[in-house]
Ligand SMILES: [Ca+2]
Ligand SMILES: [Ca+2]
Ligand SMILES: [Ca+2]
């Protein structure tokens with residue numbers, strides 16, 4: 001069991017130590033759902049017929065918790081207020097809370113006659129930082145609850161010797177807790193998810209919740225709530241029947257297991273073939289905030305959905321991205337058929353390196369595989385100085401990185417890797433001879449076709465006989481796993497691009513004199529700004545025999561690709 005109910009709290013919309021502790025625990029245990037009652041502090045103190053904002057209680061003010069508001073039950077009753085065995089079902093809000101609700105339409109409204117209306121007392125958001133709370137709603141009036149044999153207190157009224165009527169978000173919260181357990185079970189038993197994350201369960205319940213807007217008092221000046229998500233109902237009243245049991249051509253689809261660093265994004269194509277509403281929900285468990293911060297969200301991901309006609313819809317309706325909430329939804333009531341693009345962007349991932357998240361998609365269609373756009377490597381954030389060079393080459397298919405979507409920009413470049421990059425980057429024709437040219441590069445070597453192509457084009461040559469001896473390989477050998485040196489890169493780039501040779505009167509680099517191997521090549525590339533050096537002893541050095549890291553190599557290759565012979 002990974003679901004924890006908390007029907008308690010105190011009247012503060014602040015991000016308290018309790019709220020932070022809750023977020024810290026969930027950050028460290030991302031499979032644990034902590035459900036918290038929103039509170040029962042709703043009042044219409046200014047007597048305008050609308051329950052006032054800002055009564056949410058802590059620790060429901062946490063970010064990662066699932067905070068629960070109370071809706072009305074549907075329990076028609078006869079007789080007067082508090083008639084026997086009716087609880088308070090036939091009471092009006094003004095009778096039950098005579099000082100809180102003195103104005104209609106709330107005052108004379110029954111407490112349990114509309115499942116699309118709120119319990120008037122249910123605490124309203126937002127949190128102090130503008131975050132949406134509560135998250136979700138469930139019935140919280142005239143709930144049949146266990147009667148302790150140790151007390152004569154009968155709550156909202158006796159039902160029989162075993163049960164009493166009760167009310168409050170303390171009743172609504174455990175309802176959501178039980179449903180969260182069912183959603184966990186659904187993913188484990190029906191969808192093969194070994195250990196569903198809290199974010200997956202939350203996203204599913206938010207996605208499939210029913211928007212109660214406008215609420216039970218119609219539209220106009222006393223409208224109970226705007227369209228979801230809002231600070232009255234959250235994302236709506238929980239509805240597992242709709243969330244988990246799509247009917248007809250409607251499907252429930254989800255993606256989890258991906259994470260994003262700052263600047264990265266991924267897309268999921270979604271093809272609509274039916275007429276059902278489309279609901280897309282993004283959720284993640286955020287790093288705990290600071291109790292002294294003005295805004296609590298730490299890692300900000302953004303959801304957008306691009307329709308087939310190019311229209312872009314943003315999560316929670318916030319153009320260019322909601323920067324407050326770790327839950328975002330796009331709802332399209334009547335989506336035209338076509339391919340939609342669901343985009344999740346790592347707008348600011350300040351903690352944890354990269355942020356895991358979940359996307360739940362519910363609609364009349366199906367989604368395709370996650371597409372990680374070219375140049376998005378988890379270890380190359382946008383502020384890496386070689387980011388644009390790496391992206392440039394990745395988007396042209398010249399580089400592809402390693403398993404786990406990494407590029408290892410600080411690793412040195414091997415000769416085999418560079419043979420591939422040069423071949424693809426400079427458009428060298430493929431070659432796959434039956435008999436390998438080099439004794440240490442067999443046909444099953446991952447770089448075989450590239451090394452052969454570059455050798456056939458006379459762009460690369462074998463390693464020295466001394467190195468072949470060292471490696472125990474007969475000449476000719478290529479030493480594909482050895483690091484390539486900076487001067488070797490310069491020579492190979494010049495052979496591939498064949499720029500007009502340019503040598504200055506005085507050598508540019510003090511460590512590459514005119515007699516040096518690769519002098520003309522180094523000077524030619526330096527004159528075009530493809531390579532450069534660094535200061536040394538009052539002059540400039542090229543460090544020709546140093547290795548070159550994959551990030552810097554990307555910059556050299558990009559410049560050579562862009563510099564026409
Ligand atoms: Ca009011
Ligand atoms: Ca909360
Ligand atoms: Ca009512």
Ligand SMILES: [Ca+2]
Nearest residue numbers: 301302322323
């Ligand atoms: Ca966001």
